[in-house]
Amino acid sequence: VAGTSASAQPDIAAARRFVRGLDGAVADAAAPARGPVRRALRLPRVFVGRIARILLRSCRGHAAEMERGVAAAASSRAREVDYGLRIVAQEQVGLAYAGWDRLLTRVALPAWRMGRWPSQLDAGVVAALTELSRRDRLAEGYASRLGERPACDLLEEPGAADEAASLLAARLFHGGPAETGPDWSPVDWQQYPDEVVDRKWRSEAARLHRVLDAVGVPPAAAVGGVPTLDRVVEHLEAGEAGGEELAAGITAAVAREEAEAEDEAQRRAKATAPGGPAAPGTGSDPAAGDDLLALWGPDPLPLFPLQPPRTGTELLADHVAAMVCCAAVDTAGAAPGLDWLDGPTLLVDGERRADLGSPVLSLIEDGDAGPLRSWLASVGVRTDKPVRLV
Structure with missing residues (x-):
């Protein structure tokens, strides 16, 4: 804040407006030509966009030097503020x-x-x-x-x-x-715990059991083959190899479901775009093929992805914890909740339980079910009872 005076200098402000104008012209030229007027003006827009792109390349170095000067002036001004x-x-x-x-x-x-x-x-x-x-x-x-x-x-x-x-x-x-x-x-x-947290847990628990079916783990015969937490714990407790197999299966299942969802989203976007499946901006365009906006189409990729792809171990830990939470809700009277800093959380007797992560990791990484069984006993979870999935 102490350095904002440099940004307010008239010449600097005018230079920034000029660069933003060029950038806007490039983006406008790359945008899909929706509507008869924009389609009629497509060639002039592409021409202006190419000129603007050339000007941007030419002034790139000068703009960078200007921003360095602004940052240096702001830093110098900020140093005058009391250190404390x-x-x-x-x-x-x-x-x-x-x-x-x-x-x-x-x-x-x-x-x-x-x-x-x-x-x-x-x-x-x-x-x-x-x-x-x-x-x-x-x-x-x-x-x-x-x-x-x-x-x-x-x-x-x-x-x-x-x-x-x-x-x-x-x-x-x-x-x-x-x-x-x-x-x-x-x-x-208000709806987040029931419509997001509970649904997330049960969706992940269902995926975990589908992978268990795929790798040939038998269901619990004592309860008619319905999903139980015992089935998960006993399989992971039997060896290290079982955890790696489950992690690989869950990773593949998540990737497959995300690809299917992306394909469906693209199909709907093409179907609802003006002109149907061959709508402008959804196909290859030699004039704007080097522009990312033209490649993205009407539903762009995230400009600022929040997290890198999760590892197989992280996914398996999330799914096992989700199964434990489902069992706690169905057999021990627990409830889904929301923590403003930590996200989905399990509420036991109205109190947040944030100590589930370590016992789950002990089971996944070391095959040691002791800490998790102690945790389940303290909450009153019945591992042999059926769990409702989505």
Whole structure:
């Protein structure tokens, strides 16, 4: 903030507007030509886009030097601020970033992967930062500031603005469609535990049992072949090799399901685009073939992916933990819950249980079921009882 004066300098502001204008012209030329007017002006737009691209390449070095100069001026101005205040500000910014990051990766991402997008991300950020202020002494000031009148009150329809921003975040970070559909619908925070957490657990538990069927693990005959937690624990307890086989099977199943979902999304996008399956922007275009926007089509890939692909061990741990949570809900009276910083969580007697990860890893990595059986006994989970799957 101390260095913003350099950005407000008229020549710098004008240069930035010029570069943004060139960038906008390139993007406009690469956008699909929808509508008769835009199709008629396609050739002029492509010509202007090529000229703008040449100008951008020519001024790239000058723009980079200008931004370095702005950054140097901002840094020099910021050093004049008291050191103690700078440290506090850096800590506060870091904590705010951590709250946003955890809300997106641990709360929003599980919902996005299921075809649901939380429609009140701004409200979730406030809740996450408030929870962060409760847990971290460095964030204690958040609670008082967040209790003041929020800036969104200045909007005529803050709920609609929050929903629009939430959908935009889902597109930027996950690549979801631009509009609600049968496989892409909003969910509010009150519905999140039942419609996202419980469904996520049961979907993963069902996938785990399908992989067990595929590798030839017999079902529990004592309960009529229905899924039980005993079946999972006993198979993993029998050797290390069983865990590797399950991890490979789950990885392949997840990749196959994601590919099928992507193919279905592309099919629907082509079917709903103007002109049907051969709509502009969905095929190869020699004039704009080197432009990523033209390759992406109407449903772009995420511009800022949140997480790298998960490993087989991580996927197996998630699926085993999901099976344990399903068994706890069905046989021990537990309930799905939402933690603003850690995402889906298991509630036992109304209290959050965050100690399941270590016993599950002991079972997967070492074949040691002792810690997990002790945990199940403390919660009162019956491993021999059938579990409801989706």
